[in-house]
Amino acid sequence: MRSPKLSRKSVLVTSVAGAVAAVGGGAVIAGAAARRGGGDAPGDAVDETTEAAPDWVETQLASMSLEDKVGQLFMVYVHGESADTDQSEAVASNRERLGADNGAAFVAAYKPGGIIYFDWANGLTDPGQIAALSNGLQEAAGDVPLLIATDQEYGSVVRIGEPATQFPGAMPLGATRDLEAAHEAAQIAGAELRAMGLNQNFAPDADVNVDPANPVIGVRSFGSDSALVAEFTTAQVGGYQAGGVAVSAKHFPGHGDTGTDSHVGLPVITHTTEEWERIDAPPFVAAIAAGADMVMSAHIQFPALDDSLKPATLSEPILTGLLRDRLGFDGVIVTDALDMQGVRTEYGDERVPVLALLAGADLLLMPPDFPLAYEAVLAAVAAGELTEERIDASVRRLLALKHARGIPEAPMVDASAAADAVGTAEHLAVAADIAERSITLLANDGTLPFAGGSVLVTGWGENTTARLTESLAGLGVQAEALVTGEAPDAAAIASAVAAAEGRDLVVVTTFNVASGSAQADLVAALMDAGVPVVAAAVGTPYDAxxxxxxxxxxxxxxxxxxxxxxxxxxxxGALDPSGMLPVDVLSESGEVSYALGHGLHYA
Structure with missing residues (x-):
């Protein structure tokens, strides 16, 4: 078992504690007023770090037309497995959303700040293909290279699958309590992404998941304790950057206490200002202190922070007044995806980009209609609603980020070497070690460790039940899988009970067990059948x-x-469980069933 280096952990904890202390009591970061510059319009803030920007930044900015500058404010996805694709379906999708045939043509025409990858848009079939796609896009970009990004949080949010190393994700890391492991995982992940031509990752998730019913964060968070989340956020910011990629802490000002998914609605966070300072703020303060390149806004209403009820993405009091001025963040503010419903409920797609810039955002992520959004920003400048100086401030931050991460010096990668850098035996061993130290035993009447015999693996997830069955068989256990799904009906439950007859053990994999869930009915029926039952939550531990x-x-x-x-x-029993809960598991009545830090052992 890896022992965390106390020196590293001590430094991390000390830096987090010091950074968090700066938020308490309504303290205002010194120099905030000076950073606001002399702009009259909201969001006209000028970052103090860009006033001393490298010559490269100022040279590039001076060479840009207004149209080029506005292009830099956008990050979009393009369709196609190659930058110059002529595949008819990809071309049609690109024309509809972007106004260009393929990624190379789009980048050359509009000079965007970045491109984001998704498997469903780009194929992402293997490291060599991904690296070649990245190189083709960078070649089209010319003198100002692209940020090439994805959402590779690992666990439940992953865009690039195997052979890339598949780490368990944030909450499993929280269960290990190992900050060194969090740093190492991020460094490996960053190095693998960089080998494939990506230079930006939209991670780590800095949300504190205090709502067990949260439908959009859950295991994407390191846990429900602010200090724990702050420490792990700090570790991963440094790790990703050491691996060669820029990072984005998300989702500001905190998406951890909501029962609504901002992809489909507009969540409301009811925390008071004091609760925000105590619960939500510390991980973002820690990320800023650690040098996070970006902070991503959330499409949430937070009345205590802005009583206009504008989504945070469009809120000047939140993005400029709070994030820039009070917390002193000097980096790039990126919006969450602008095609999400949470930011489109009150405003049209042509207004959202302008309002986000007025609020203080720098990088506009994934507008649903790029030409409409691009022209809307140009029109706002022409009408005087946005000044060119305001546009320049954001472009400076973006260029400074690219320069700081060394992207202009080395935008291209060796596509032929990508496969050898990804999913190595050493990397896979680190992922396996983290997974092994995250497994948490919540309850046990002596049934585990299993002494041997016949096992039925049933419950949620066709791939999950099959893989667990295969893993048990590899350990010499006679095992059979029977998937029953997230909402098993009476027939599925009856089939599972019948299949359990004569078994020595039943393992039920669960996922998103809510009040009245049919998965609970499945477990009850199996318990009534008289066979020992082990419940394994493969999502949040709240299932228990x-x-x-x-x-x-x-x-x-x-x-x-x-x-x-x-x-x-x-x-x-081949492994003694050592994970500790990174959250409180609450009963329906709100009582603590299993407390933060709980975890049983065999020995």
Whole structure:
């Protein structure tokens, strides 16, 4: 077992504590007023660090037309496995959304600040293909290279799959309590992304997940304790940057206490200002102190921070007054995706980009109609609603970020070497080690470790049940899988009960168990059948509070291959569980069923 280096952990904790202390009591970061510059319009703030920007930044800015500058404010996705694709479906999609045939043509015409990758848009089939796509886009960019980004949080949010190393994700890392492991995982992940031509990752997630029913964060968070999340955020900011990629802490001012998904609605955070300072702010303060390149805004209403009820993405009091002025963030403010419903509920797609810039944003992510958004920003400058000086301030920040990360000096990568740098045996071993130390044993009446015999693996997830069954079989256990899904009906439950007959153990994988969930009915029926039952939560550990009493309860926080292999080892006793809950698991009445830090061992 890896022992955290106390020197590293001590430094991390000290830096976090010092940074967080700067927020308390309504303290205002010194020099905030000076950073506002002399602009009259909201969002006219000029970053103090850009006043001493490298010559490269000023040279590039001076060579840009207004149209070029406005292009830099956008990051979009393009369709196609190559930059110059002529595949008809990709060309049609690009024309509809971007007004160009392919990525290379779009980049050459509009000179965007960046491109974001998604598997469904770019294929992302193998490291060599991804690297070649990146090189083709950078070649089209010319003198001002692109930020090439993705959302590679790992765990439940991952865009580039195998052979890239698949780490378990944020909450499993929180369960290890190992800051060194968090740094190492991010450094490896950053190096793999950089080998494929990516230079920006939209991670880590700095949200404190205090709502068990949160439909959009959950295991993407390191936990429900602000100090723990702040420490792990700090570790990962440094790790990703050491691996060669820029980072973005998200989702400011905090998306951890909501029952609404901002992809489909507009969440409201009801925390008071004091609660925000105590719960939500510390991880962002820590990220800023650690030198995070970007902070991503949230499409949430936060009445205590802005009583106009504008989404934070469009809120000048939140982005400029709070993030820039009070917290002293000098980097790039990036919006969450502008095609999400949370930011489109009150305003048209042509107004959202302008309002985000007025609020203080620098980089506009994924507008649903790029030509409309681009022309709207140009029109706002022509009408005097936005000044060119305001545009320049954001472009300076973006150029300074690119320069600071060394992107202009080395925008291209060796596509032929990408495969050898990704998913190495050493990297996979680190992912497996993290997974093994994250598995948390919540309850056990002596059923575990399993002494041997026949096992039925049932419950949520076709791939999950199959992989867990395969892992158990690899450890010498006779195991069979029967998937019943997220909402098993009476027939599925009856099939599982019948399949359990004569077994020595039943393992039920659960996911998103809510009040009245049919997964609880499945577990109850299996318990009534008289076979020992182990419940394994492969998403959030909150499932444990929504199930009837079982013989043993485990949390893996993840359904990645390393986590399921580790889960099998714990079930069979090949591994002693050592994970500790990074959240409080509450009952329906609000009482603590399993407290933060809880975790049983065999020995």
């Amino acid at each position: 509070a929504g199930l009837p009493a079982v013989n043993a309860s485990l949390a893996s926080y993840s359904y990645t291959a390393p986590s399921l292999a580790a889960l099998a080892k714990v079930i069979t």
